[in-house]
Amino acid sequence: MGEATGGRVVKIAVIAGDGIGREVIPVALSELPPDAEVIGLDVGAERYLSTGELLTEQDTAVIRDCDALLFGAIGDPRVPDGVLERGVLIELRRVLDVYVNLRPFPELGLVFVRENSEGLYAGVGDRSADSATEVSVNTRTAIERCTRYAFELAQQRDGRLTWVHKTNVLVNAGGLWRDVVTLVAAEHPEVEVSYEHADACAYHLALDHGRYDVILTENLFGDVLSDLAAALAGGLGLAASANLHPDPATRPSRCIGLFEPVHGSAPDIAGKGLADPTAAIRAARMLTDAVLQETEVGRATGRSKRGTVTTV
Numbered sequence: 670m671g672e673a674t675g676g677r678v679v680k681i682a683v684i685a686g687d688g689i690g691r692e693v694i695p696v697a698l699s700e701l702p703p704d705a706e707v708i709g710l711d712v713g714a715e716r717y718l719s720t721g722e723l724l725t726e727q728d729t730a731v732i733r734d735c736d737a738l739l740f741g742a743i744g745d746p747r748v749p750d751g752v753l754e755r756g757v758l759i760e761l762r763r764v765l766d767v768y769v770n771l772r773p774f775p776e777l778g779l780v781f782v783r784e785n786s787e788g789l790y791a792g793v794g795d796r797s798a799d800s801a802t803e804v805s806v807n808t809r810t811a812i813e814r815c816t817r818y819a820f821e822l823a824q825q826r827d828g829r830l831t832w833v834h835k836t837n838v839l840v841n842a843g844g845l846w847r848d849v850v851t852l853v854a855a856e857h858p859e860v861e862v863s864y865e866h867a868d869a870c871a872y873h874l875a876l877d878h879g880r881y882d883v884i885l886t887e888n889l890f891g892d893v894l895s896d897l898a899a900a901l902a903g904g905l906g907l908a909a910s911a912n913l914h915p916d917p918a919t920r921p922s923r924c925i926g927l928f929e930p931v932h933g934s935a936p937d938i939a940g941k942g943l944a945d946p947t948a949a950i951r952a953a954r955m956l957t958d959a960v961l962q963e964t965e966v967g968r969a970t971g972r973s974k975r976g977t978v979t980t981v
Contacts, residue, residue, distance in 0.1 A: 679705040679960060682735040686713040687753070688934025690741020693949035697739065700953035702960055708735060712757060714745030723756030729764050733922035736960045739953055740927050742934035755792065762786065767912035767926045768811060769818050772895040776902040779881040782819040783891025785912055787811045790888045807842040807887070812849045818915055819885040820857045829861045829882035833870045833890055846887065871897055895931070905932035906945030909952035911959065925963065928956040
């Protein structure tokens with residue numbers, strides 16, 4: 670029996686996935702909303718190797734009908750690179766339209782807001798025997814909705830936002846990003862805005878992470894730079910992320926998003942009892958706060974102050 674949420678029960682889908690995901694997710698389950706209905710889904714390498722199935726229509730239907738998804742890890746050395754990652758994780762991001770990837774680092778006092786649906790991860794490209802092309806897709810709509818989220822988050826924090834790109838080389842995508850950030854910044858004069866190239870940001874993160882509060886960037890740069898931040902914060906075993914569609918008015922389903930540790934499946938230590946569950950626990954806490962924040966329970970108790978999607 671799940672907890673009442675505006676006349677319905679809280680429902681959480683869970684995919685432990687592969688590698689250490691199967692070890693850390695069971696530990697994190699105690700952090701889910703009290704009395705929530707938890708629905709486990711067998712998605713990952715084992716099922717793929719047995720049946721050839723990645724993410725089925727039934728899987729996505731169950732997830733879309735839940736309030737959120739707790740996700741462990743995906744990836745297995747027995748499966749070629751990209752099969753599981755694109756067929757499960759990237760597909761989930763597409764189906765749920767989770768356009769914000771939020772990666773908080775409380776140890777550093779900063780948070781990454783990464784555009785989660787486009788860039789080089791859009792899956793557009795081609796390969797021949799002797800050449801390969803990966804296309805970075807960037808649209809005003811996708812950039813703007815993520816940028817607005819980042820500015821709203823900065824308002825609730827220290828009021829500082831740094832956006833990161835490579836506008837000196839990626840002039841087309843970078844130019845569009847600059848146009849959108851400039852537009853949204855004009856609506857938030859109370860937020861102090863600065864720009865850094867991605868390589869400069871990596872340098873400054875290593876030497877002076879205190880210069881940052883909210884870092885807004887595109888998909889690839891956000892993926893790489895947030896892993897650097899994780900190393901500075903104590904390791905990937907501590908880092909959690911939320912893949913969100915934060916606006917209920919435009920959300921394509923009931924599911925607010927996918928919450929996960931960022932360490933991956935780590936097959937080299939899987940099964941050895943070495944996996945740190947901290948990141949999975951933090952992901953579950955972010956999930957709980959995100960779900961309860963949208964309910965009368967969350968508003969009445971202030972439960973969302975622990976690690977919410979908007980006040981990290």
